Each structure stands twice: as structure tokens, then as C-alpha cells.
Amino acid sequence: MANQLVGTPNMALIADLLADPTFDFYCMVDHPDNVADLGAYFASRGVRLNVMIEYGVVGGRCGCRSEQQVLDLAKAIAAQPALALTGIEGYEGVIHGDHAVTGIRDFAASLVRLAVQLQDSGAFAISKPIITASGSAWYDLIAESFEAQNAAGRFLSVLRPGSYVAHDHGIYKEAQCCVLDRRSDLHEGLRPALEVWAHVQSLPEPGFAVIALGKRDVAYDAGLPVPLLRYKAGVVPAKGDDVSVCKVTAVMDQHAFMTVAPGVDLRVGDIISFGTSHPCLTFDKWRVGCLVDEQLNVIETMETCF
């Protein structure tokens, strides 16, 4: 869990799960109070918890802000018999700006340096501790930094770019263009695999469609959904016409506003497939997703867990 475990009821959930010997769990710590709370709770349950120190960015999100804080926290963990320090974690996705690439390389280097220092001082409870970073935009830089410093030799190095699962047609598509620019040896990148389909609900004015697709259905925080193909209702086998020339201009709770480009002849009841930007916040809108084959047959349904 790339987050702190906070709150006794949440700790209880994990302690209960740890009764299963096949359940393997690691969480982050970044504050001595949390270390004290976890140490006391898991001692009271007679269970040992694997923790990893989160190393953060000044002005960023969670995580220790300096190497000294990391080393001090390692000592606090060592004083808790119910806690096992098993690794170190960082998240570079909060580094932005003109010098992001340099900032991310520096951050990754500092993370490996800290891991080596902790290992040399005997701070880890396991022989091959975990080192992990990387969101879905900069995984190539993190992998290169880990490799350059031979992190894999000493540590179990883990990349965790969650958007590899479905990729998208928005921010992560753009981020991947940058990856491919940086890595000319990669001939092809990820392909977007997440679409949301919706009906044309209303055509109230020329050139303007209201789509039955809203904030309840699709992410809207990092770009609006993009129209891909139009399917006419009842036509089998389904054949999509490219309508990417149309453009979503706004989303409301239950509706999207879409311009209908000249030459696109929409009818109420047509079905449009949309690509989305920011898969995480699209998944959380749905209790079930459908996996389809090339002929659009649903071959599996997948329950989401949020």
C-alpha cells in the first residue's frame, strides 16, 4: 500500500488479514507518531508489520523531507519490535516545472543513496529490501536511475506506474510521447485500452449534441473525453465511423456537450465510443467494466474495487 496506514480500524483490517500466512503486506511510514501508533497496535495484536519509509519532495505530498529525517525515522522503527523496516519508497509524480527531468533524476539518485546508506547501517530487516518509485509519466527515468546505480543488485526494485493497465487518450498518452522521445530505442508504446460508450441523447440545436455521458461516468479533471467512433444502433456487426473531428466542450453531472462537425450526420440513439483522460478517475465511476474482443463481444466482466 503506497500510503500510510492510519487509524486503528484500518490497522485492525490489516492485522486480521495478516493472520493468513499467504498474505504479504507493506505500507509506508513518514512520521514518528505514526511509527509509534503502528508499533503499539501491532505489538498488541502479536503481529509484525512490514513498513517502508516514504521519502518525499519539499512542497510535495507525503514523505520525509530530508535524508536526516529518513535516518531518524529508521531509528524510531528499529525501536518498535512489532515493525520490520523492509524498504524505501518515493513518488516523483509531484515534481513539475521546467527542470522536471533533472529534478526526477536527482530525486531517484537520492532515493538509491538513502537505501544504500540504510542497508550499510543494518537498518533493514530483510536482506533484499524493496526500493520503489515511479508513476505513469516518468517510469523510464526512474528505471534508468535505478539501473545506473545498480539498485537491482542490492534491492528488489519495483516500478509501479498504475496507468499501464489501461493507459488513456489524454494526459498519459501525452506523457508517453515524452517517454518515446527520450527513448528512441522503444519502437512502440502503450496502447489505450479504456473507452466509455454513450448514446447521443439529444440534438437540440444544429451542430450541437448532448451525450448521455457525464461527470458520473468519466474523469474530467485532466482533460475532457474525446469522441472516437460512432456506431449506429442495431447495426450488426457493429462498424464504427470515425467521429474524432467532433469535440466535447463541457461535461455536466449526467451530460456531455459535443460539437457536431460538418459532415458528421448524427442521430439521437447513435452510440459513440469515447477515450478518456486520467484512467484512475474513470475506473472509480464504474462498479463493473467489460473486456471486449476485436468484434466487440464482451468476453469478461471485471468488478472494480473502490
Added chain:
Amino acid sequence: MANQLVGTPNMALIADLLADPTFDFYCMVDHPDNVADLGAYFASRGVRLNVMIEYGVVGGRCGCRSEQQVLDLAKAIAAQPALALTGIEGYEGVIHGDHAVTGIRDFAASLVRLAVQLQDSGAFAISKPIITASGSAWYDLIAESFEAQNAAGRFLSVLRPGSYVAHDHGIYKEAQCCVLDRRSDLHEGLRPALEVWAHVQSLPEPGFAVIALGKRDVAYDAGLPVPLLRYKAGVVPAKGDDVSVCKVTAVMDQHAFMTVAPGVDLRVGDIISFGTSHPCLTFDKWRVGCLVDEQLNVIETMETCF
């Protein structure tokens, strides 16, 4: 259903439900193609569907754009034996700008005028057709317009401001201040009844807290969540300290950034109650909500249906 019923699978769901004689259903229509589709489908099922004409706003969302379109659509409905015209509907919430109050009064007046005209021409299939409008910001103006034109005498007049259920601490709180300004005879308004609670997850820098509350948990499209009270973990009976002087400055997928005001002594593991802005988009984040009494005991759990 204050929306168009579009798509054969959706029509089939409603036709199946209509087999239950206690199930009463009405949907909106605003386009002759949709009227033709509904008429054909429900005729094929041997079921009659109640429809209401949606009257919209130029530059707005769904709905016929002119009185003439409404009258033409009524004729199209009359030609479909499987459809019964049972009312007229509008949504004034898309009217904005400096002259919103005038625009809304004009819209409501036009809606009633159309209803009267349709009734006088014998277009409705029932003796007391439905007339309905009103979101959660302007329900007083709609009620006044309906009353001024004696809509209740001829029609079943329905207001439908969904946010009365939980109200909020944001946009609808502000909208209600305007209602109370307009209606000095109302001594008290709605009280917000929806809170999202979350732990203080990290205190990585002085004056800065990371809260375990993100875009996965709370609406963020119309104002950020506002801190209300802080509860110390494990203290029973729970007693909240006012922390409304703190301020959420950003939300990410799983985290909120909160400034910690001087004098507020937070600890990792504290629990904070937050008010939200835009209840609709907070409800859709949760599969279950908890109803609590004054002592914060959960007295009922309520499943959401999205």
C-alpha cells in the same frame, strides 16, 4: 426520469419494469426521432409509455428550443399510439448571468403558457398533466411562477431540487443564501447533512497536512471540501474541535492538501469531518453512506445506486 430514454436496451429495461402495475414511469422527449423510436419499441412490446416534453433553453442542455418545436413534437407523440403525453418539463439551472432571475421567471412563465396551450388543444392524455422544473438553486422562483399562473389548479406541479436531500457546505449553501435573501418570510433554510470524514495521514512540513481524502472520496468540481471539526482518535465520547480555520488548497486522487492554521495542533491519526460542495458528485463516490445520530452513533446504513 428527467432525461430522454434512449437506446433499445434501456427501453427494454423500462418495458420490463412496466409489467409491474404498481410501477409508474415518465420520461422526457425532445426530438421526433426519439419519439419515433420509443413509439415503435413500446408498440412492439404492447406497452404504453408516459412521456413528457422537455422544454429547454437556447444555448442550454436538452429540450425543444422554441414553443413551435414543442407543439410540433406534441403532434408527433399523438401519432404514436404507444406513447401518452402526460406533461411538460424544463430545467432552469442552465440559465446564468447577470439577468438570471429575469431569465428564470420568463422561462417558467413560458413553460406554464405552453402547458396551458397543450391542455387547451387536447394534447395531453391525462386530465391533470404534470408540469415540473427547478434544480436546487432557484426553486423559490419556479414555485412563485407556478403559483402566480395558477399552475396547481390545472396541473400536478412538481419541484425537484435534488439537493434538498443532503444540502451542502458549498455551492448550494451559497444558492440558499440567495433564496433567503429573496424570501425574507423564510426564517431558516436547509441545513447541510452530508460530511466526509478522513484521517490526517501525514504532517510532512510545518503548517501543512496531507489528509486521506481525495478525488476518489469527494466532489471537487465546484469548490473544495471544507474542514469542520477535528476528533482525536480513540476519545469517547467523541468531541469535535472547530478546525474550520484550516483550508483545503488542493485535492489529488487519494489526498487532500490542507493548511494547518496557527494554534491548531494536529496529530497524524486525528479524524477531520469535512463539508463538501456539490452533493451529487460526492454521493457517487460511495457505495454506502452512514446515517448518524447527535452522538455520532451509526443508526442506519444507506446503499447508493449509481
